[in-house]
Amino acid sequence: MANNNYIDIMEKNHMEIPWHDYTSQDSDVLISKAGLIEKASVIGRVGLIMLSCGTGAWRVRTSMNRLSKELGVTCTVDVGLMSIEFNCFDGTDCISQSLSIANTGVNTSKLYRMEQFVDDFPTEEAHLTGEEIHRCLDKIEQIHTLYSPIRLGLAAAIACCAFTFLLGGGPIEMLLAFIAAGIGNLIRTKLIKHHFTLFLNISVSISASCFVYAVCLKILEIAFHVPSVHEAGYICSMLFIIPGFPFITSGIDLAKLDLRSGLERLSYAIIIVLVATMFAWIMALLLSLRPLDFTDLNLDPILYLILRLIASFFGVFGFSIMFNSSTPMAATAALIGAIANTLRLELVDLTSMPAPAAAFAGALMAGLLASIIKKNNGYPRISLTVPSIVIMVPGLYLYRAIYNFGIMALSDAVSWFASAIMIIIALPLGLIFARILTDKTFRYCT
Structure with missing residues (x-):
């Protein structure tokens, strides 16, 4: 007994x-x-x-x-x-x-x-x-997820589809990323629901996304003679795995000298990125996929600005739903993200500002807007700021760094990795200084 x-x-x-x-x-x-x-x-x-x-x-x-x-x-x-x-x-x-x-x-x-x-x-x-x-x-x-795995898959599909456009992809890449990311996150949420371990749910969901993207692209090539150059979008189909919350909260904790929490969260985020990029690289080798540059869309600047606002809104909205935000909270975060992310992109295009500096400005704007909104509706600041800047995390840069490391193109790998690290450092710094400016309890060390 x-x-x-x-x-x-x-x-x-x-x-x-x-x-x-x-x-x-x-x-x-x-x-x-x-x-x-x-x-x-x-x-x-x-x-x-x-x-x-x-x-x-x-x-x-x-x-x-x-x-x-x-x-x-x-x-x-x-x-x-x-x-x-x-x-x-x-x-x-x-x-x-x-x-x-x-x-x-x-x-x-x-x-x-x-x-x-x-x-x-x-x-x-x-x-x-x-x-x-x-x-x-x-x-x-008992407040578990508000959404079914199918809805969470749809949220990832919308987010990655929008992400694809913001990274320079066209309609075909957006469509394929929508399908592949949706299926990948559906599988991921099912595995999480059944309590499978972190490494397993990352590897299976990422592999599924890459495989679905390659299969759908091959079908389009055979049926509609779509050129294989559109394979570049497969990277975007797996960006739903980006560990935005641990990345950002680790920076905030380190800023307050909570070293244990900050370093543990950073380690957790790095583990997710390494496992995801490694399996994406393996799938790229098996499926003969290459992270090519997107073809230029040649859009009018004003139209491009409007489309960036729309894509940023839906991208942040999708990520916020994946974080189990209610629809009003997700829409609020999406409005912040639309303004902040478009500001970041326009600063790079119009002023030739370095991407890390533009990321800092975008995160700072997101933090300031979230602080203003929090006073009126009481939403947790972090529930608004993190989804609004997750779309700024350079997942494509990180993947390309690992891909180039894998094929021993070390010069390109270091360049992509350095760019990614600079942006990743800039994002939490922007939120931290927004918090310092607007929250007197955060401003002091007591």
Whole structure:
């Protein structure tokens, strides 16, 4: 009997935490009058849910601190990518806890609800018992994806189709990227839903996207005599895998000297990029695909500007839906992204500004607009800024760098890689300085 129980417990590598065991279900003692263990369970669970949404250490710590002050507790917190270690003091006792999540991801809808919970805590949840608060948190934890795998596949299709145009692709590349990215992300979301490991879902979804793109292109070549030069768009069909949230939040954490969280998030993002680009390179070799330059579209500058605005809007909207944003939140982020990304592209074309400097300007604009909008609708700033600048992340540059490394064209590889690194550094810097300018709590080190 004991052996069977042991097997049941070990089915999950990360054991579930029985939060309700920290409270008395029939107790009428308010959380403000409860013991330190019960208070610490609420504080720790709030931080853990925030962490599971994909937000950075700064926001997790701020939320835990606000609850601690309201409950008369002193709290010190160390936050990583998937774990939290914290101590709670109340003058007489001390509680230390180490909590972790089973997997990391992004859920902006849950993050929005958690920020509302923290904001309303002094007037609402602070007047409830610990058991009642955990029931509220149970409901928030049940906010999973708002969209089915088919809709998430469609969102990726729209985002990558728009991405293709913004990178210089034409209608054929856009159509093929739409089909391939949609199928690739559909497979990816199915694998995530069944809890398959990170490496597996990246490799399978990326391989599927490249394969579908090559097959569709071959069909067009046979049926409509489409030239093979359109194979250049296969890179765009896999850009749904870009780890925008960990890239950006790692920069923000490093700016606040949260080195553990920042470096762990950066490592996570690098792992995704390396695995994705390696499998894309392997598929390119198997399918004889080459990352060629796109042919010039020869569009009127005014028309090009308008189309860039439209493509940026739909690209950001698609990425925001993939991050589980509600439709209004996604549309708000898309408006910001349309302005910021078009500004970036126009600065490069009209002023010959270097791409990293233009990326900084675009990210700065996105951060400033998000700060203004947050004051009116209360959406989490990160839920608006990250989707709006994910479309600026140089996924094409990173892939071309790995591709050229693979074929030993080292000079080209270093050039593409250096350009990508400069832009990747510029993007979080733009958001950080926008935050410094608009958020006095972020401006100081206290």
